[in-house]
Amino acid sequence: MKIFVILLIGLSALILACAGGEDSPAPDSMIRAITGEKVFRTNSPKPRTLDPQQCNDVGCARFIDEIYSGLLTLVLVPKQEAELYAKDHHGLPMLTGEVMEQMPSLWQKWAKTYLREQDSMAIALAPDIAKEVPESKYNSDGTVSYTFELRRNVFFHNGKHMTAHDFKFSFERAASGNWPDRFSVFTIPNADLYLSDIVGVRERMFNKEGVEEVSGVEVLGDYTLRITIDAPKSYFLWKLTYPTAFVIDKDKIIDPITGEVQKEDWTDPPNGTGPFSAVPGNEETVLAANSNFYLGRPYLDKIVFNHQGGQSTIFAYDAGEVDITGVGTDYLPRTKPEHEKYDPEFAKQYRSGPLFDIWYVVFNTEKPPFDDPDVRRAFAMALDTEELNVIGEGLFTPAESIIPPGITGYDQDLRGIPFDPKGAEELLKGSRYWGTEELKSVEFIRGGSGPEAGSFSEAILGMWRKHIEKPLGISIIVDEPATGGVYQNRVTGGDYEIAIAGWVADYPDPEDFLDLKLYCNRITDPITGKERCERDYANNHARYYNPEFDRLLEEARIEQDLEKRIALYQEAQRIAINDVPWIPLVHSRNSIAIKPHVSGYYPAPMVIPIFRFIDIVE
């Protein structure tokens, strides 16, 4: 699932973290003993939004995946059984509607066998509100249609019956762009990133006169929906698992009686079709089981997300106040038998697994001196990602490529820019900016709160100080850590020179990394007359533009042969590594501890709906 989060000590695995509030709840076991309720407790920051069409980070997606649902979804299946489910779909497993209906109990069965092992699960595409994952139908005009048969027993949390009309409305709202008189206050063009393959989405987004609907989404009956995309794109179905494609209740947005349009406030409380209904709050957000859920009521009665956690959840975890905690490098010794702090009970509760993510340094390639690839490359050569790996104490893998291991198209032969301080010096001295004001001081911004952004960026700074600042007299001015919103606005608006960022997979396809993050296709803005990227700079924060790279991505989008498609992405990736809009730093790992009474939790490599399968047992 996608993210653009502040780098907190590089331990993205700790996103669940944060410690007990002042009036800590009674230990879980006590509550269960008294009420018999199955409650899962965790600490989590308050989500930025509960509007699925505005959410684009891990923090809100974690909630939205449980509260809402869409046509398709992502499910983990054991690698050993994956072949059973693998059809001809990228060689990746795909579940049928029938399997989905058995899923909670099937999952519990898998849990007993596979979940304790590291890296034992693969991501599968599965139908959710749709009865089955549809076949592609190739039309004579080059477009491709998918006809979704919807389940008939889908209800919103308020009891309203959901039909295909709700989906059509949802897609049209998502694509309403920045039209203030329409339904949204969007500035995040999620629809452009995740739905623009659908015929008519871009026409509606870019305010073409008279385009009131998305022509590629057709209601063929109350329970039949046809989606037409502009070309055969094999990654498209994955995009329907992203929150932007989830179904929302039209009556919550447009008041059926007064016709008044709610832009933001409609999500309190949200009305979705997912396995849990939500009561949001400032102190905690409580998700309660939706007994009308079309795939069967989830096992858990409640999930309590405490928003008032402090710095370390691990104490709350030890005290039995939460059921899950991130385990950072500070507490890893508790899991290692050779260490004096080894705690066998804790070690049994510890789980780790890969995360499909990439953390990187991003340059603003439009701002001098970083519009010169040599300068960018020199900064990359002065960074030793192995050192970051040492700090990560095994929770990181040094990144050589943009696409992380585990995602189709990962190129294990690719090597990034090597660590070479001498070479960096030569490159900088040979650069056209050498000796100019632009290269005398450069600005480095970091996200975070408090006085220090974290040891990860401190380490990067320390290396640059050693290899660039001191020997070459280039000052690296560090701006104060900016909190989430400010940081994101600066990076999106191009008001930076160097920044640190991360990206977590939305779906296991290379398109999610290369195309969404670095594709530009420079066009002339019809209104301002200035040149800009086709999708503006919403996601391509590096403002990177290389026509050859773009051409390869465009070719890869419609390539039907998987091997050829992967080859195209790998070639594009080599170009991007070579041009250094990013310095890939590390891929991180999940590192959590989970209480033994929680059955079926697996640290997923990206955000996927998981609480619907989890049980609490004694």
Place this chain on the structure above:
Amino acid sequence: MIPSRVEPPGLNQRAHLIARAFRKSRVIMGIRRKKLASFALIGIALFYLAGFVGFLDSVGLPILPYDPIETKVSERYMEPSISHPFGTDELGRDMMVRVIYAMTTSSMISALVILGGGIFINISLALISGYYGGWRDSLIVKVGETLSGVPTLILLIVITASVGPGYKDFVAKTAEVIHWEWVARSGIAEIFLLFIVVSLISWVGSVFVLRSRISVLRESGFVESARALGASDARIMFWHILPNLMGLIALGLSSLLAISIGAEIGLSYLGLGIKSPNPSFGIMFYSLTIADLQNHLYLFIPPAVIVTSVLFMSWMLGDALVSIVESKEGE
């Protein structure tokens, strides 16, 4: 009566006399007699000396063996040794150098507050308020009471949080225009903001004490006589009243020392003061986790001991001063 001199004391002799009054004052004599107070004075002097060494190193004199920001991961978490007396942190940075740099930050701010603002603001406000009385007195007292009615830390937070961003923007832009990037880089601008903010609110206590003493002195016999002889207000204030306040002024300054060091550390800890990578004790304490306390206690002890003892010593000095000033000792 025949004066002891042949002519009235001249200008340069006056300065000399004030200095002598200070040297011979019972404050200095008293401190010399009190062992704890002299110990505190020496400790504070050492703190400033270390801060000065760090300052010289930061402007380019190669005094200290390591760089406070440069990382060396191969030497991370080294326990104290001869080459790293305070050990090294998570990123292999020498803790002693970082502590010295943090002392530079603290001592720069407190010196600025005391020398740049404290003395001037305290004495002039107290003289105006105590000597003239009337509406000037009411105004200063009312403002002071308002300021002291609000908890200091909250006031500091409100001011830095509201002014800080605009100020930083202004500094960054100005620095770019006049090509003084080092201002933005070195953290001097941040130190200056802290100086202003701390000075703005730290005067209240000592001004109140001075003011009440002045309003007593104003009515005393020797001031009356001076006034009767036609001495100007300025002459009375600086020549007759000020020398009688030396003890209280020194007391005010010693508490200002503790306030300014404490405020810098507190604000930096909250992310409103000095920003990393510029070293500060506040940031150091912020970045140490509970796990560091358990696993790498040596990272925590030197900065904690230094900060606590400096604060303790400045209060000790203040305490000694109170007892000296308020007693007949040394007269």
